[in-house]
Amino acid sequence: MKLQAGTILAAALASLLASAAHADVTLTILADTNQETVSFLDALTKAYSEKRPDISFDIENRAGGAEGDNIVKTRLATGEMADIFQYNSGSLFQALKPEQTLADLSDLPNAGNISESFKPVVSAADGSVRGVPFGPAMGGGIFYNRKIYAELGLEVPKTWADFIANSEKVKAAGKVGIAQTYGDTWTSQLFVLADFYNVNAAAPSFAKDFTENKAKFATTPAASKGFERLEQTGKAGLFNADFGAAKFDDGMRMVATGEAAHYPMLTFGIGNIAQNYPENLADLGFFAQPGDDAAKNGLTVWMPSALYSPASAENGEEAKKFLDWVASKEACELMAKAVPSGPYLIKDCQLPADVPQAVKDMLPYFETEGRTAPALEFLSPVKGPALEQITVEVGSGIRPAAEAAALYDQDVQKQAKQLGLPNW
Amino acid sequence: MVTQKSPYPYWFVLPAAIVFTVLFLVPTFASFWFSLTRWDLFSTQFIGLENYAQFLREPFLIQGTINTLIFAFATSATKTVIGLLLAVLLTSGIWAQGFLRTVVFFPVLVSTIGIGITFAALMHPTNGVINVALASIGLPGPGWLTDPVLALYSVIIVDLWKGVGLATLIYIAGLATISQDYYEAARMDGATRTQMFFRVTVPLVRPATVTVVTLSLIGGLRSFDLIWAMTRGGPGFSSDVLASVIYKQYQAGFYGLSTAGNVILFALIGLIILPLTVWFNRREVDL
Numbered sequence A: 001m002k003l004q005a006g007t008i009l010a011a012a013l014a015s016l017l018a019s020a021a022h023a024d025v026t027l028t029i030l031a032d033t034n035q036e037t038v039s040f041l042d043a044l045t046k047a048y049s050e051k052r053p054d055i056s057f058d059i060e061n062r063a064g065g066a067e068g069d070n071i072v073k074t075r076l077a078t079g080e081m082a083d084i085f086q087y088n089s090g091s092l093f094q095a096l097k098p099e100q101t102l103a104d105l106s107d108l109p110n111a112g113n114i115s116e117s118f119k120p121v122v123s124a125a126d127g128s129v130r131g132v133p134f135g136p137a138m139g140g141g142i143f144y145n146r147k148i149y150a151e152l153g154l155e156v157p158k159t160w161a162d163f164i165a166n167s168e169k170v171k172a173a174g175k176v177g178i179a180q181t182y183g184d185t186w187t188s189q190l191f192v193l194a195d196f197y198n199v200n201a202a203a204p205s206f207a208k209d210f211t212e213n214k215a216k217f218a219t220t221p222a223a224s225k226g227f228e229r230l231e232q233t234g235k236a237g238l239f240n241a242d243f244g245a246a247k248f249d250d251g252m253r254m255v256a257t258g259e260a261a262h263y264p265m266l267t268f269g270i271g272n273i274a275q276n277y278p279e280n281l282a283d284l285g286f287f288a289q290p291g292d293d294a295a296k297n298g299l300t301v302w303m304p305s306a307l308y309s310p311a312s313a314e315n316g317e318e319a320k321k322f323l324d325w326v327a328s329k330e331a332c333e334l335m336a337k338a339v340p341s342g343p344y345l346i347k348d349c350q351l352p353a354d355v356p357q358a359v360k361d362m363l364p365y366f367e368t369e370g371r372t373a374p375a376l377e378f379l380s381p382v383k384g385p386a387l388e389q390i391t392v393e394v395g396s397g398i399r400p401a402a403e404a405a406a407l408y409d410q411d412v413q414k415q416a417k418q419l420g421l422p423n424w
Numbered sequence B: 001m002v003t004q005k006s007p008y009p010y011w012f013v014l015p016a017a018i019v020f021t022v023l024f025l026v027p028t029f030a031s032f033w034f035s036l037t038r039w040d041l042f043s044t045q046f047i048g049l050e051n052y053a054q055f056l057r058e059p060f061l062i063q064g065t066i067n068t069l070i071f072a073f074a075t076s077a078t079k080t081v082i083g084l085l086l087a088v089l090l091t092s093g094i095w096a097q098g099f100l101r102t103v104v105f106f107p108v109l110v111s112t113i114g115i116g117i118t119f120a121a122l123m124h125p126t127n128g129v130i131n132v133a134l135a136s137i138g139l140p141g142p143g144w145l146t147d148p149v150l151a152l153y154s155v156i157i158v159d160l161w162k163g164v165g166l167a168t169l170i171y172i173a174g175l176a177t178i179s180q181d182y183y184e185a186a187r188m189d190g191a192t193r194t195q196m197f198f199r200v201t202v203p204l205v206r207p208a209t210v211t212v213v214t215l216s217l218i219g220g221l222r223s224f225d226l227i228w229a230m231t232r233g234g235p236g237f238s239s240d241v242l243a244s245v246i247y248k249q250y251q252a253g254f255y256g257l258s259t260a261g262n263v264i265l266f267a268l269i270g271l272i273i274l275p276l277t278v279w280f281n282r283r284e285v286d287l
Helices: A002-021 A035-051 A065-077 A109-113 A146-152 A160-172 A185-193 A196-202 A206-211 A221-235 A248-257 A269-276 A278-283 A316-326 A329-338 A357-367 A387-395 A401-419 B010-034 B050-057 B061-090 B097-109 B112-122 B129-136 B151-176 B180-188 B193-204 B206-221 B225-230 B242-251 B255-286
Strands: A025-031 A055-061 A084-087 A132-134 A138-145 A176-178 A260-266 A284-288 A299-302 A305-308 A372-374 B037-039 B044-046
Touching: A025 A035, A025 A065, A025 A316, A035 A055, A035 A269, A035 A316, A035 A329, A065 A084, A065 B242, A084 A316, A109 A316, A132 A316, A138 A146, A138 A248, A138 A357, A146 A160, A146 A278, A146 A284, A160 A176, A160 A221, A160 A260, A185 A221, A185 A260, A185 A387, A196 A206, A196 A221, A196 A299, A196 A372, A206 A221, A221 A387, A221 A401, A248 A260, A248 A269, A248 A278, A260 A269, A269 A278, A278 A284, A278 A357, A284 A357, A299 A357, A316 A329, A387 A401, A401 B050, A401 B255, B010 B037, B010 B255, B037 B050, B037 B255, B050 B061, B050 B255, B061 B097, B061 B151, B061 B193, B061 B206, B061 B242, B097 B151, B112 B129, B112 B151, B112 B225, B151 B206, B151 B225, B180 B193, B193 B206, B206 B255, B225 B242, B242 B255
Parallel strands: A025 A055, A025 A084, A176 A260, A299 A372
Antiparallel strands: A084 A305, A132 A305, A138 A260, A138 A284, A138 A299, B037 B044
């Protein structure tokens, strides 16, 4: 008996020594706690650790939203960033001073796999790529409950007027027309942000002029329409009774389970339903936010977040190898299998055959040229921080739409000045 | 006046002085500098008084200042009055006095954020315990935190609940220092209980009142955590106070701008508290 224990001990010691000699590396990753992020990282790190048994991962959680912005910026500025971190692409990425703080990934063997449409939103001013896409492109539009639509004989609306008419019919049938969830203030922005395809269709130069301080929300009729639409839905009394306190999870639950017919949101909400209400996933449909003209119907698209490595990473080389693998078809298809919620941005990366209904509803927009437009925040670095409070006010009937658009212009001006942009 | 020479050498002060300089003086003066710059954590650029001009143009600054003053004076006044009444009650030798004192003081020990989250759930417009209870007796419950007119006052009530225990504790200590002789003398002269309260207790408990008013007023002026946990300044901007306006600039990454806001808040608190302290101290000498 004693001998046996001794052997086990010796064996344990030997394996301990062996692994130490092998120079194991623990890669640290800082990421938010969205259901999608968790599922992706789980799939990626498990598969990578199997390929490379000497690599293990230590995933650290951070808050999302503005609090997350602060954590990322502070840790980058103080050189305390993890080896790899997940963060937004587009205007928020630009605020990180990528050319100073982030590792250049342009020379990675798999960098060529990254979709040309994604590269600009993770490129520094010198054109070098600094991030690899983490997740699928998302649509910003309106989730709808297919059961309610079938029961009431409604059709997917192609114009805003039809959308309001549908919502009114749902309300008359005793259900909530449109779910709103101002307990999570960011969710209040969707009617304004997801209207950008329509803004762009009516005023194609708006994004450029807006960045150069030549066009304003309040004085561009196509742009202020988003605020007016939000105001109209609020005034019509189409919202759930607790819209002021409900949260994102409530909104997704309401539209998936048929308490509400509509919920304006980004398609990453599909992951939430797949996790929390899988039996209702088939009832969840999706359409783009309609404009005035049925002939010009298209989807506003959000680019996914990306994985970056700071220039000062402790395990920089291993981090880059991991990021290179994330940009491979193999890794991308692992993510697509974990969360098949939209088109992925790696060459030849295929979605599995049976995707959720809401994804099926979204894919046709991507398949036709000109039926998608990037959201404004991927075309312009200018985005006012108070939009979510302003849209809460408009939706709650505290402030009229015209005043809100003007107030947002003021907010935008402050941000542009703080960024030190030219022309402001 | 003769200054007595300290029996200790000056270098005894050194450890404390170093800590104070590194942790308080340097950051304070650095913040004056950073408030004059465009600062994104990675680099700074001197822009003069631009941040102050921008902060004073902030659309919700006026509303935020008014809300700050309402919040500070409302919580301070109610804590003072209710704190004193509770202290008198809890020193009168009533039943279970020790237990009741603990109950009153208990909320002070609970984390403010925890209280905020709990009350936000209790005050939920449709599922919250408060409105469910009101509905069960046929009363329509208001949107405590979602009605722009009510939100600030709902937070004030919770802040009172949370902070009144500390005021009570200070008053209990203050009451203990009043000699029973005064009450005996008053009773001999035929004073009623009300007269004793206003003529003996209130004037003699003044040092405690000064402490309670000053502490709760400063606390109210820079109050942030409870408001942020309960409403985040909302709905919209309706319960924003100065500290939450400043915090939102910080969140947006406008570090120079939010530092300028903090310098302004610092000056405002000084402007209110300094004359108040001088006034209180003079009255004390008059007594």
